[in-house]
Amino acid sequence: MSTPITIQFTVNGKPREVLSPPERPLLEVLREDLALTGSKYGCGEMQCGACSVLVDGRRQFSCRMPMSSAAGKAVRTIEGLAKQNAGDQGGTESLHPVQQAFLDEAGFQCGYCTCGMIMTAVELLEKTPAPDDAQISAAMNRNLCRCCAYPNIIAAVRKAATIAEESRKSSREIE
Amino acid sequence: MKSPAAANDEAMHLSRPLPDDEELVDQVPFHFDVGRRTFLQLLGSGLLIAVSTSEKSNAQERGGRRGGGQAIPVAGRLHIGKDGAITVFTGKVECGQGSRAELTQAAAEELRVAPDRITLLMADTDTVPDDGGTAGSRTTPSTVPAVRAGCAAARDLLIAAAAKTWGSDPAGIVIANGSATSSDGSRHYAYADLAADEAAAQTLGDTVPDDVTLTVIPEWKTLGKPLARPNGPDIVTGTHAYPSDITRPGMLYGHVLRPPAYTAKLVSIDLAAAEAMEGVTVVRDGEFVAVAAPNSWLAREAGAALAKSARWETSPHPASNTLSEHLRTTAHDLPENPHAEETAAAKTTVRETYTIAYVQHAPMEPRAAVAEWGADGKLTVWTGTQMPFRVRSELARAFKVSENSVRVIVPDFGGGFGGKHSGECAVEAARIAKAAGKPVKLRWTREEEFTWAYFRPAAVIEAEASLDVDGKLTSWHFVNINAGGNGIDSPYHCGKKHTRSVGADAPLRHGSYRSLAVTGNTFARECLMDELALAAGTDPLAFRLAHLESGRLRDVLVEAAEKFGFADRWKNKAPSVGVGIACGLDKGSYVAACAEISVSENSIKVNHVCQAYECGKILNPQNLVAQVEGAILMGLGPVLREETTFEGGRITNAAFSRYAVPRFADVPTLDIHLLDRPDLPSVGAGETPLIVVAPAIGNAVFHTTGRRLRDMPLRLG
Ligand code: FES
Ligand code: FES
Numbered sequence: 102m103s104t105p106i107t108i109q110f111t112v113n114g115k116p117r118e119v120l121s122p123p124e125r126p127l128l129e130v131l132r133e134d135l136a137l138t139g140s141k142y143g144c145g146e147m148q149c150g151a152c153s154v155l156v157d158g159r160r161q162f163s164c165r166m167p168m169s170s171a172a173g174k175a176v177r178t179i180e181g182l183a184k185q186n187a188g189d190q191g192g193t194e195s196l197h198p199v200q201q202a203f204l205d206e207a208g209f210q211c212g213y214c215t216c217g218m219i220m221t222a223v224e225l226l227e228k229t230p231a232p233d234d235a236q237i238s239a240a241m242n243r244n245l246c247r248c249c250a251y252p253n254i255i256a257a258v259r260k261a262a263t264i265a266e267e268s269r270k271s272s273r274e275i276e
Numbered sequence: 277m278k279s280p281a282a283a284n285d286e287a288m289h290l291s292r293p294l295p296d297d298e299e300l301v302d303q304v305p306f307h308f309d310v311g312r313r314t315f316l317q318l319l320g321s322g323l324l325i326a327v328s329t330s331e332k333s334n335a336q337e338r339g340g341r342r343g344g345g346q347a348i349p350v351a352g353r354l355h356i357g358k359d360g361a362i363t364v365f366t367g368k369v370e371c372g373q374g375s376r377a378e379l380t381q382a383a384a385e386e387l388r389v390a391p392d393r394i395t396l397l398m399a400d401t402d403t404v405p406d407d408g409g410t411a412g413s414r415t416t417p418s419t420v421p422a423v424r425a426g427c428a429a430a431r432d433l434l435i436a437a438a439a440k441t442w443g444s445d446p447a448g449i450v451i452a453n454g455s456a457t458s459s460d461g462s463r464h465y466a467y468a469d470l471a472a473d474e475a476a477a478q479t480l481g482d483t484v485p486d487d488v489t490l491t492v493i494p495e496w497k498t499l500g501k502p503l504a505r506p507n508g509p510d511i512v513t514g515t516h517a518y519p520s521d522i523t524r525p526g527m528l529y530g531h532v533l534r535p536p537a538y539t540a541k542l543v544s545i546d547l548a549a550a551e552a553m554e555g556v557t558v559v560r561d562g563e564f565v566a567v568a569a570p571n572s573w574l575a576r577e578a579g580a581a582l583a584k585s586a587r588w589e590t591s592p593h594p595a596s597n598t599l600s601e602h603l604r605t606t607a608h609d610l611p612e613n614p615h616a617e618e619t620a621a622a623k624t625t626v627r628e629t630y631t632i633a634y635v636q637h638a639p640m641e642p643r644a645a646v647a648e649w650g651a652d653g654k655l656t657v658w659t660g661t662q663m664p665f666r667v668r669s670e671l672a673r674a675f676k677v678s679e680n681s682v683r684v685i686v687p688d689f690g691g692g693f694g695g696k697h698s699g700e701c702a703v704e705a706a707r708i709a710k711a712a713g714k715p716v717k718l719r720w721t722r723e724e725e726f727t728w729a730y731f732r733p734a735a736v737i738e739a740e741a742s743l744d745v746d747g748k749l750t751s752w753h754f755v756n757i758n759a760g761g762n763g764i765d766s767p768y769h770c771g772k773k774h775t776r777s778v779g780a781d782a783p784l785r786h787g788s789y790r791s792l793a794v795t796g797n798t799f800a801r802e803c804l805m806d807e808l809a810l811a812a813g814t815d816p817l818a819f820r821l822a823h824l825e826s827g828r829l830r831d832v833l834v835e836a837a838e839k840f841g842f843a844d845r846w847k848n849k850a851p852s853v854g855v856g857i858a859c860g861l862d863k864g865s866y867v868a869a870c871a872e873i874s875v876s877e878n879s880i881k882v883n884h885v886c887q888a889y890e891c892g893k894i895l896n897p898q899n900l901v902a903q904v905e906g907a908i909l910m911g912l913g914p915v916l917r918e919e920t921t922f923e924g925g926r927i928t929n930a931a932f933s934r935y936a937v938p939r940f941a942d943v944p945t946l947d948i949h950l951l952d953r954p955d956l957p958s959v960g961a962g963e964t965p966l967i968v969v970a971p972a973i974g975n976a977v978f979h980t981t982g983r984r985l986r987d988m989p990l991r992l993g
Contacts, residue, residue, distance in 0.1 A: 133529070133572065138518075138521035139514020139515070140514070141520070142520065142642075143722065145722060146722070196512065196513070200512040201512075209511055211372030211689065212508075212516065213689075213691060214690075238940040239940075239941075242939050245932065245939060248910075249905070250906060251909060251938075252943065252946060
């Protein structure tokens with residue numbers, strides 16, 4: 102049994118410190134220590150993408166990322182995507198364009214794969230703002246959906262690209 | 277307590293074909309970390325009658341009225357708060373198939389309120405009526421009418437109460453937006469008023485009348501239109517708590533010691549090393565050995581220590597590479613073809629054998645359960661199952677307590693597909709929690725799910741059919757070994773037909789699956805039809821049409837063929853692509869598909885699937901399309917690649933890296949044509965769209981390669 106060590110990293114912009122064996126997967130620390138259960142276990146072998154999170158902006162399979170590799174890094178999970186609207190104590194949220202698009206296009210059935218799909222799509226759109234269907238399918242191919250909601254997921258990613266493009270345009274107009 | 281291995285044995289050797297009601301569709305509810313008292317506070321005051329714990333919910337009296345048909349009080353179906361909040365109760369679950377939206381629509385339609393006014397409380401056995409398991413595509417034909425009836429009865433009570441209050445004739449009262457309005461439009465009486473009016477509220481205790489009037493289709497405002505999943509926002513923000521996400525104060529994480537093979541018996545084990553670990557509880561109860569620890573990492577470490585010291589004895593178990601032989605040689609009472617005379621007189625007889633491999637549901641969320649024993653001895657379990665009440669019975673039996681001392685809560689979960697009818701994970705979690713004296717979460721690993729959950733039964737199908745000189749079918753003999761008789765009857769006109777389903781010594785634990793045996797039976801039948809068409813010298817479409825009466829099946833066949841342009845594409849073969857067609861029916865709905873495939877280096881690529889589907893009146897077109905697409909795509913897996921392999925009592929491909937399910941790259945062009953039939957009752961659609969995928973592809977492979985593949989998955993190499 103390996104000895105727990107103190108590991109510091111940030112999650113959704115907040116500094117965090119955990120005491121954990123260095124080999125323990127990031128996914129379990131997020132879910133069990135930090136109560137962030139949006140990232141899911143689907144396979145534990147980097148085959149399904151249900152556990153996808155962004156680490157320093159890149160999609161990682163958190164089920165196989167040892168805590169030691171997360172030390173000092175910035176981790177972003179589904180819980181960090183929606184924006185808490187300022188001045189709003191009740192906490193209305195603005196969904197991230199990708200979340201909004203998955204909602205609009207019904208990009209899920211059971212929804213268990215959805216957080217992983219959304220995180221993967223966020224990475225894709227940050228790199229490729231206007232992907233075509235083939236690019237979407239290639240970028241998402243390591244994420245599994247057993248409900249096979251694939252057509253609606255592709256539609257959702259396409260829609261997210263459109264929403265993001267429109268909001269870029271309108272903010273340019275405001276400027 | 278019984279060891280999981282022993283418990284599995286019972287279910288595992290179901291050698292008889294599964295009955296129809298073992299079939300299922302997927303669904304789930306949420307509502308987990310609130311105790312009943314809190315829950316009642318959340319509902320607000322108002323009449324609440326929990327029907328599920330009453331004596332009349334025992335299985336015998338339920339018999340025959342599954343799906344929501346039992347006579348219950350209106351208040352057993354819905355709760356109206358004095359603040360006007362409406363909560364509708366159902367025993368159905370949501371696991372992706374769309375029951376939450378559909379049942380919300382059903383309630384909204386009859387109550388005449390907007391769907392967002394309704395909270396649907398699903399599958400909490402202490403609160404909801406037993407609507408039967410979420411299986412066999414029964415939600416649409418049984419539970420939608422039951423929910424509509426309960427809500428229509430509430431609406432009638434609202435009218436009666438308003439009429440009484442106003443001393444007016446109920447006939448002129450109109451209900452809209454959750455409120456009754458007098459004929460002159462001057463007075464209003466809302467559901468909140470009904471709940472607040474003591475005498476009127478008592479009428480909610482009346483039994484839902486059998487003859488309550490439901491809203492007719494032309495007046496539908498909510499049903500028949502798209503409605504998105506009501507808890508969609510919780511899904512996209514990650515806030516919905518699936519069974520594996522449930523957390524309870526002081527909760528520990530469980531891990532179960534699994535035998536190294538199906539036949540393994542535990543000979544000895546030393547618990548000391550695991551027991552010495554800090555915070556770890558070890559449970560041993562017969563062959564059941566497990567641990568609980570403060571996190572799953574520690575639980576696994578303790579489990580590894582146990583596994584190291586365990587000694588097992590194994591005995592032989594058949595391997596998947598001899599599966600077909602094994603099933604054939606162990607088949608019970610394999611019948612002869614009784615049509616020897618017709619066969620002798622026939623112009624041509626085609627006799628072939630088709631095989632279907634074992635496959636698994638592999639829902640995205642593996643089995644998971646959180647179990648908690650209250651100080652009063654009451655057991656509460658949050659788990660993902662399609663059978664909340666059956667799992668409650670399973671738990672009550674396992675712990676020798678009454679069903680009333682067990683509460684099963686099913687949060688909307690991550691996929692079922694017929695694979696979550698059982699409660700083994702719930703029982704295991706509860707056993708560990710009992711030993712640990714704390715709530716315990718147990719989430720199976722993918723490997724456990726691939727090994728210890730059940731499988732869609734493998735099959736060997738033997739078929740023989742003969743044709744006369746005019747190319748008409750004269751005899752049909754069709755036997756399914758092991759997988760069951762669902763969908764075994766041929767819809768084609770034929771002089772003499774003989775179909776039989778026989779059991780065999782099944783090497784793996786099997787159970788339900790989306791459309792279960794219908795997929796294999798349809799594959800064999802529809803491939804055989806193509807082989808017969810070839811023998812008769814006609815094209816596959818004309819041959820089918822020549823043997824089909826007019827009716828719903830013929831309608832979808834013609835629709836799919838026309839939309840795809842089948843006749844032409846089949847005759848004027850394009851280079852290196854093949855097209856195939858197939859049709860079938862299951863659970864009252866009708867489907868036909870055309871597929872286009874191409875072959876390169878022995879691999880089959882599906883380019884296009886055009887499907888026509890008809891399931892009576894459409895209730896939610898958006899969800900229906902999603903179900904049809906999902907079923908087609910899921911169906912591609914067992915056609916192209918999926919096959920559970922085993923040797924020495926071990927599954928040899930218990931991982932997604934070795935068991936390849938459909939991915940984005942496999943998605944063909946899909947072109948779905950729904951036939952809406954307002955003149956026909958609505959039936960469930962989560963299964964049937966899957967059944968024609970395999971034969972349409974198999975027939976397309978023959979079309980382009982001239983090779984007839986009769987074993988699923990289809991392999992050219
Ligand atoms: S759980 Fe990490 S990839 Fe499947
Ligand atoms: S929506 Fe169920 S796994 Fe993707």
